[in-house]
Amino acid sequence: MTPATALAGLRRQVRRDPVAAACVGLVVIAALIAMTAPLLAPDDPNFVDLSAISQGPSAHHLLGTDASGRDLLSRLMFGARTSLLGPLFVVAIAGTAGTSIALGAAWVGGPVDAVVASALDVIFGFPGLLLAVGAVAVFGSGLTAPVLALGIAYTPYIARVVRGVALRERRLPYVAALQIAGCSGFRVVLRHILPNLGAIVVSQATLAFAYATIDLAAISFLGLGVQPPTSDWGLMIAQGQPAVLAGHPAEAIYPGIALIAVVVSVTLIGRRVGSRREVPA
Numbered sequence: 001m002t003p004a005t006a007l008a009g010l011r012r013q014v015r016r017d018p019v020a021a022a023c024v025g026l027v028v029i030a031a032l033i034a035m036t037a038p039l040l041a042p043d044d045p046n047f048v049d050l051s052a053i054s055q056g057p058s059a060h061h062l063l064g065t066d067a068s069g070r071d072l073l074s075r076l077m078f079g080a081r082t083s084l085l086g087p088l089f090v091v092a093i094a095g096t097a098g099t100s101i102a103l104g105a106a107w108v109g110g111p112v113d114a115v116v117a118s119a120l121d122v123i124f125g126f127p128g129l130l131l132a133v134g135a136v137a138v139f140g141s142g143l144t145a146p147v148l149a150l151g152i153a154y155t156p157y158i159a160r161v162v163r164g165v166a167l168r169e170r171r172l173p174y175v176a177a178l179q180i181a182g183c184s185g186f187r188v189v190l191r192h193i194l195p196n197l198g199a200i201v202v203s204q205a206t207l208a209f210a211y212a213t214i215d216l217a218a219i220s221f222l223g224l225g226v227q228p229p230t231s232d233w234g235l236m237i238a239q240g241q242p243a244v245l246a247g248h249p250a251e252a253i254y255p256g257i258a259l260i261a262v263v264v265s266v267t268l269i270g271r272r273v274g275s276r277r278e279v280p281a
Contacts, residue, residue, distance in 0.1 A: 020272055023265035030262050034080035043071035045078040046229045054248040066236075066251040067243050076254055078231035083259070086147050086225075087212035093151025095205045098158030099197075103189050106166035117163070120156040128153030129215050136224040143226055146219050150212055157211075158204045165200050169193050199273055206270030210263045217259055233259050 033040065042062070049069035056064045063072040105116035128150050135149035136142075169175070170193070178188050217234030219225040226232040228239070233255035240252030 019268065023268045026261055026265045027269065030080055030084065033077050034084050037077040037081055041074040041077045043074045045070060045074040045231045054243060063254060064250045066240065072250060072254060075231040075236060076258060079233045079236055079255060080258070082143065082226050082230065083213065083217065083233040084262070086143050086216045087209045089147045090150045090154060090212035091205050091209045093148070094154035094158050094208055095201065098155040099162050099201055101155070102159040102163035103166055103194060106163050106170050107185055107189050120159050123153065124156040124160065126153065129218060132215065132219055133224060136219070141224050141227055146216060146225055150215055154208050154212065157208060161204050162197060162201060165197055166193060169196055203270050203273045206266050206273065210266040210270065213259065213263050
């Protein structure tokens with residue numbers, strides 16, 4: 001199944017499945033908000049108004065303000081940019097590296113495949129969040145170090161699954177026929193095997209995106225990721241903790257709801273794409 005076929009199947013399922021339609025719609029809306037935040041946000045997310053501290057919803061501040069008087073809706077919109085862009089880079093790194101390693105190992109086989117499988121098992125056993133915290137300790141806080149660390153940590157998650165399916169695909173008769181016809185190994189892998197793994201790659205990438213979103217939010221929550229005054233959902237939850245105890249939970253609740261909604265939606269989409277993959281006979 002090619003990626004185009006997988007996406008076409010998902011579109012058909014979305015039309016029949018209201019839950020899938022809602023999940024896709026929510027993810028699309030979140031992505032559009034992240035891309036157009038500078039145009040849609042009603043206020044500067046970093047503008048401090050000491051006369052409007054911890055206010056409730058109003059005509060000027062639709063979701064209210066935080067403990068510094070900053071507009072929560074604007075911060076939520078701008079927070080979508082870092083909260084979604086970071087996981088996207090993690091998936092790009094892990095998806096590219098994991099798929100390449102898996103296809104190379106499955107094609108070569110033998111001792112090379114065994115060594116790669118053992119290496120993937122070793123990396124798989126190392127907690128990604130711990131690796132990200134270690135990267136921050138070495139390179140400093142921010143978004144770059146955790147993203148690179150999680151990209152490495154998530155590589156075996158994708159590679160192990162893709163390798164298993166690629167090994168099965170490698171043994172199919174059409175692969176031997178293509179080799180007899182004179183096709184190079186690179187061409188066979190790139191033009192024939194990889195497209196047939198499209199659904200499983202997309203499924204694993206979406207699930208990795210959901211996990212990376214949680215991990216990066218946790219890192220920001222701990223104060224090791226995105227730094228103030230930059231808007232980020234995990235950081236907003238951390239900064240909103242004192243306000244919760246003071247009876248103003250909005251600053252922590254809104255980004256928490258946004259995180260849960262995006263993670264659940266992406267996870268359900270990934271599971272539906274994975275459930276439609278065709279296993280070679």
